Amino acid sequence: MGKAVNVDWSKLGFGYMKTDFRYVSMWKDGQWDEGKLVEDNRLTLSEASTALHYGQQCFEGLKAYRRKDGQIQLFRPDQNAKRMNSSCRRILMPEIPEEKFVDACIQVVKANEDYVPPYGTGATLYLRPFMIGVGDNLGVKPAPEYLFCVFCVPVGPYFKGGLAPVNFTVAEYDRAAPYGTGAAKVGGNYAGSLLPHELAVKKGFADCIYLDPATHRKIEEVGAANFFGITRDDKFVTPKSPSILPSITKYSLMHIAKEYLGMEVEERDVFIDRLDEFKEAGACGTAAVITPIGGIEYKGNLHIFYSETEVGPVTRKLYDTLCGIQFGDVEAPEGWTVKVK
Structure with a gap:
């Protein structure tokens, strides 16, 4: 240096x-x-x-x-x-x-x-x-x-004391409009999220979850991150919608789940009233890599996934593998890393 x-x-x-x-x-x-x-x-x-x-x-x-x-x-x-x-x-x-x-x-x-x-x-x-x-x-x-x-x-690392689950609440606001700019990384999407985020934090949650703007029945995004869940039969599931920002971290995790961990991967609807199909859940994005989700509050009920204090084993494996690739400790798929010098 x-x-x-x-x-x-x-x-x-x-x-x-x-x-x-x-x-x-x-x-x-x-x-x-x-x-x-x-x-x-x-x-x-x-x-x-x-x-x-x-x-x-x-x-x-x-x-x-x-x-x-x-x-x-x-x-x-x-x-x-x-x-x-x-x-x-x-x-x-x-x-x-x-x-x-x-x-x-x-x-x-x-x-x-x-x-x-x-x-x-x-x-x-x-x-x-x-x-x-x-x-x-x-x-x-x-x-x-x-x-x-x-x-x-x-x-710095997103989690100072190591990977830790946090809770989220479902927002009454929409992050994007159907056929709007939800899939583009434009500032307006973020300006519109400031108020719902503040309201969630005031209620004691890490952030809010946005449902699909058309029907308000399906999970779209978790704050400024993408959602994923691990089903009871070990499938990696993530929502599919034209108004979700396509997270590079999410697509990387989908590849890792399939190719490194041998899991089935599904991009499909995730209904807010069917959370019990998942044993683990998380939010993913560049900043945190993975934020494990302890629980999601919806209509006054807090649905707990793996634990509010412990990180689920599949979530941890996904996190360790992706971080390993990013820091050069795990062999990366072809073309994933670019050496600076």
Whole structure:
């Protein structure tokens, strides 16, 4: 490692910290410029930018991991590039070439290598690529120019005392509309989730569960994460719906469940009144990898899965295998990891 950075790896949470470099690229006159690394973490944009008025923006989240041998690797950045382009198509922003996206991530990690936490701390370097519509624009229409950026922040392990179950309550609010932007990673989805999240926390829960907006009978998302359940006959089940954000962690867990643990995998409807078909349940996403679900409150009743205090054995195996792949301790499927140097 190069210079010593003044970071206490053991005290890291999920909070912002200015690192040395970020990547910036502009799209104008129908094309992207070359892009460059800059030290300034402030953006200057027109007051009439579509990102500020009409929500024309999207983002991604992925991590860089330090392996036991000191090398650094990214986990499936091509999938984040694909998902970002899917979000861009949904809100009429220009796509970012996959190679450019991955190269930007690699450049940012290399330039901030000293901020990649040491192996064994459980901490990682979180990358936040985002795109915003900028320029002088008043009418409701796509922006004339776009800004693509990638910045990074070291973040701690999600569970400080090790993997631990938490409880959730079913929200009265919808996260997305049928045929809306639920499957795109756009800021508006998150702005709309702030109030239901706060209400859930006030009731003593970790977050809320969103049901499908059309019938309110099926589980869609758990806060800002995807749901999965382990049935009594050891099937890995996760909801299927056009308004769920396609989690890269979820699809990775589906592959691991099938190929590494020999389980059957089903993407299908998960009815809120049929929770007793699952012996274990969890939420999955980039930040926590897996959040084990202790129980779900629905209509005043708390349904407990495996335990409110202990993590189920299948959930733990899934977590250990995925983390093992991400940190380079378990052999990864072809193309899942990208070495930074």
